Amino acid sequence: MSAQHTEAHAHNEHGHEEHASMSRGKIWQVFFILLGITVIEFIIALYLVPHGMKIEWANPIYIILTLAKAFYIVAYFMHLKFEKVGLIYSLVVPILFIIGLILVLTNESHHWIDLIR
Amino acid sequence: MSTTVSQIDQVKTTPWAGGREPFSVEYGKMMMWFFLLSDAFTFSSLLIAYGALRFSADAWPSAELVFQSVPGMIDHGAPLVFVGIMTFILIMSSVTMVLAVEAGHRNAKKEVAWWMVATVIGGFMFLGCQALEWSHLHHEGFWWGSIPKELDHFFKEAGTASPTYTQQFANLFFTITGFHGFHVFSGVIINIIILINVLAGTYERRGHYLMVEKVGLYWHFVDLVWVFVFTFFYLV
Numbered sequence: 389m390s391a392q393h394t395e396a397h398a399h400n401e402h403g404h405e406e407h408a409s410m411s412r413g414k415i416w417q418v419f420f421i422l423l424g425i426t427v428i429e430f431i432i433a434l435y436l437v438p439h440g441m442k443i444e445w446a447n448p449i450y451i452i453l454t455l456a457k458a459f460y461i462v463a464y465f466m467h468l469k470f471e472k473v474g475l476i477y478s479l480v481v482p483i484l485f486i487i488g489l490i491l492v493l494t495n496e497s498h499h500w501i502d503l504i505r
Numbered sequence: 506m507s508t509t510v511s512q513i514d515q516v517k518t519t520p521w522a523g524g525r526e527p528f529s530v531e532y533g534k535m536m537m538w539f540f541l542l543s544d545a546f547t548f549s550s551l552l553i554a555y556g557a558l559r560f561s562a563d564a565w566p567s568a569e570l571v572f573q574s575v576p577g578m579i580d581h582g583a584p585l586v587f588v589g590i591m592t593f594i595l596i597m598s599s600v601t602m603v604l605a606v607e608a609g610h611r612n613a614k615k616e617v618a619w620w621m622v623a624t625v626i627g628g629f630m631f632l633g634c635q636a637l638e639w640s641h642l643h644h645e646g647f648w649w650g651s652i653p654k655e656l657d658h659f660f661k662e663a664g665t666a667s668p669t670y671t672q673q674f675a676n677l678f679f680t681i682t683g684f685h686g687f688h689v690f691s692g693v694i695i696n697i698i699i700l701i702n703v704l705a706g707t708y709e710r711r712g713h714y715l716m717v718e719k720v721g722l723y724w725h726f727v728d729l730v731w732v733f734v735f736t737f738f739y740l741v
Contacts, residue, residue, distance in 0.1 A: 410603065410606075410607060411607075412604065412607060415600060415603050415604060415607065416600070419596065419597075419600045422596050423593075423596065426589075426592055426593075426596070429736075429740060430585060430589060433569070433584075433585055433740055434584070434585060447741050450736050450740045450741055451736065451741070453736075454732055454733060454736040457732045458729055458732060458733070461599070461725055461728060461729045461732065462725075462729065465599055465602075465603050465721075465725045465728075466721075466722055466725045466726070466729075467718075471528070471530060472520070472527065472528050472529055472530070474520070474521075474527055474528055475528040475530060475535070475538070478528075479538055479539075479542055482542060482546075483542075483545065485546075486545075486546070486549045486553070489549070489550070489553055490553055490556070493553055493554075493556065493557040493560075494556065494557070494560055496557060496561070497556075497557050497558075497559075497560030497561035498560065498561075500561035501560065501561050501562070501563060504561075504563050505563065
């Protein structure tokens with residue numbers, strides 16, 4: 389089997405996989421999930437928080453819901469879920485450094501606010 | 506002559522054995538992914554800078570008090586409504602973009618073109634909303650390096666109003682939404698170029714609509730960033 393042939397074959401297979409994975413039904417399903425999550429965020433912000441929900445509870449919920457939305461956009465709309473596992477890791481693992489930066493800078497912020505108080 | 510090959514001479518066919526693409530994704534598409542990864546770092550830095558300044562402040566302007574108008578309709582008392590409309594427009598244009606990609610897989614030129622037109626319209630609507638939001642805030646006195654004189658009604662607890670933190674808020678708001686808006690704008694321009702190519706039949710002759718997928722990745726990324734901007738500027 390020549391390399392070219394292998395490549396073409398792999399490409400075809402990939403194209404077929406792609407076709408099967410994101411049908412129009414699936415696209416609209418993901419859209420309604422995204423819309424639903426946004427509506428939940430609005431209910432929390434406009435109804436639950438003014439009626440006594442603690443902001444300390446609401447904020448982590450907002451962040452979890454945001455990450456859920458990010459997952460659906462990247463996995464389905466950007467189609468990453470159906471790519472080769474190597475590509476997924478090469479994109480997701482570097483993102484972990486961002487968590488490091490968040491930890492460092494929130495630590496720094498706490499130092500400054502302790503100085504103010 | 507025997508046709509059996511010794512184990513060590515057999516051609517390996519595993520993804521990383523060479524002679525084939527291990528990611529099995531087209532070069533331009535992979536480069537778009539890596540560009541978007543670098544762009545994700547840029548936006549993260551901006552948003553983390555916002556978080557760091559906000560955490561180190563003992564009072565911060567409240568989003569629902571700053572953003573409570575629908576420009577041209579409601580002057581105040583409607584927190585989050587306008588930004589809700591903007592979020593909906595952007596998610597919707599993301600959907601029309603995937604539908605264009607899906608039509609591209611079926612080589613349906615007309616459908617691709619129509620969904621691309623819808624995506625471009627969504628992009629312009631979002632930019633229009635952002636322009637209204639900016640001009641409204643500018644009208645109130647917010648800009649890079651300037652804030653309104655009267656600040657008390659932007660802070661929830663009485664007596665905590667701080668010009669320093671309000672100024673930090675204004676600078677970061679215009680920088681981050683401005684940088685995002687610039688991405689939306691360039692996305693619309695690229696979408697228009699791709700739409701022209703679709704109509705000219707470039708991709709039909711090429712036999713595939715991979716370029717639509719690549720610009721689609723960029724467009725979804727813009728939507729992705731907005732999801733985070735929306736949470737950290739308007740909700741938290």
